[in-house]
Amino acid sequence: MLKARDITLVALFAALMVIGAYLSIPTPLVPLTFQAFFACLAGALLGAKLGALSQIVYILLGLIGLPVFQGGKAGPTTIVNPTFGYILGFLVGAYLIGKLIEKRKATYKNLSISIIIGLIIMYVFGTIYFYLIMNFYMQNPMGIMKVIKICVAPFIIKDILLSSVAAAIAKKTLPVIKKL
Numbered sequence: 001m002l003k004a005r006d007i008t009l010v011a012l013f014a015a016l017m018v019i020g021a022y023l024s025i026p027t028p029l030v031p032l033t034f035q036a037f038f039a040c041l042a043g044a045l046l047g048a049k050l051g052a053l054s055q056i057v058y059i060l061l062g063l064i065g066l067p068v069f070q071g072g073k074a075g076p077t078t079i080v081n082p083t084f085g086y087i088l089g090f091l092v093g094a095y096l097i098g099k100l101i102e103k104r105k106a107t108y109k110n111l112s113i114s115i116i117i118g119l120i121i122m123y124v125f126g127t128i129y130f131y132l133i134m135n136f137y138m139q140n141p142m143g144i145m146k147v148i149k150i151c152v153a154p155f156i157i158k159d160i161l162l163s164s165v166a167a168a169i170a171k172k173t174l175p176v177i178k179k180l
Contacts, residue, residue: 005180006050013042013054014061017090021070029150030083030130033070036122037162039090040115043097044170045177052095059087080137085129089122096121106174111167119163127151 002010020034043051058068067074069087078084097118104110131147134140142150 009046010050010054010057013046014057017058018068021068024070027154031070032155035090036119036159037166039094040097040118040163040166041169043094043118044101044111044115044166045173046098047102048095048098051098052091055091055094059091080133082130082133086122086126089125092125093118093122108167108171111170112164115163115167119159123152
């Protein structure tokens, strides 16, 4: 049974995902957003189950038609958008980050490692999904190296820097959240 505190935190992180989608810098094919940052924070601060639940709420809001995805996209057709794999990656990444942190002491080092691992999972989901949609659904053949150049290279530095910020925020915030 979820407590009012848990519901509030899940809703807060679903809302932060929307904000992260709208804080977007257009680039060819894959826009630069701050969703990975908020998904990492969700996993780090809420734990595996609630972090993943916040991502599920975010995804469901978009799939039922609320314009919460990057660029105001919404609806079930977003599933065939080449960047939808990142959205699925946010869910899995948040869960994994939470799971890793739940099993370790919340030192800055452990938080950073857990967040980087979750970030890698987000990139793997997003890159593979992008490759599959472009090559098999959109019939736009693209080699894996080109997909990596489009989906990973422009964003990795930003996400590594933001993951260190997320680890620092989590280090300071986790004790407060646990006391609530």
